[in-house]
Amino acid sequence: MLFMVEMAVDIPLSFDRSEAERLKAAEKEQFQELQRAGTWRHIWRVAGQYANVSIFDVEDNAQLHELLTGLPLYPFMTMKITALCRHPSSTYDDDR
Numbered sequence: 001m002l003f004m005v006e007m008a009v010d011i012p013l014s015f016d017r018s019e020a021e022r023l024k025a026a027e028k029e030q031f032q033e034l035q036r037a038g039t040w041r042h043i044w045r046v047a048g049q050y051a052n053v054s055i056f057d058v059e060d061n062a063q064l065h066e067l068l069t070g071l072p073l074y075p076f077m078t079m080k081i082t083a084l085c086r087h088p089s090s091t092y093d094d095d096r
């Protein structure tokens with residue numbers, strides 16, 4: 001199942017800087033692992049914002065929930081999730 005996830009990150013200025021850097025590094029590592037696995041299929045930076053638009057390919061809603069709530073930066077994120085389905089005009093075989 002494909003989902004578009006819009007994520008915005010807001011780490012308060014009062015939050016410990018070195019802990020923030022540690023969480024960002026952990027987030028990057030987790031992201032790259034999921035990208036290599038094909039689960040976190042795409043990511044784009046939203047220009048001018050600490051935010052991204054991502055496409056996830058997961059088994060079900062529960063897997064998406066587990067994955068998103070397990071992200072190191074999750075406590076600082078707001079998310080908007082949109083379920084996607086194949087467009088009838090698409091020529092791509094992997095648009096499930």
Ligand SMILES: O=C(O)C[C@H]1C=CC(=O)O1
Pocket residue numbers: 007009027028029031050051052073
């Ligand atoms: O940078 C972000 O948008 C937040 C998060 C998503 C992937 C990653 O490495 O960090």
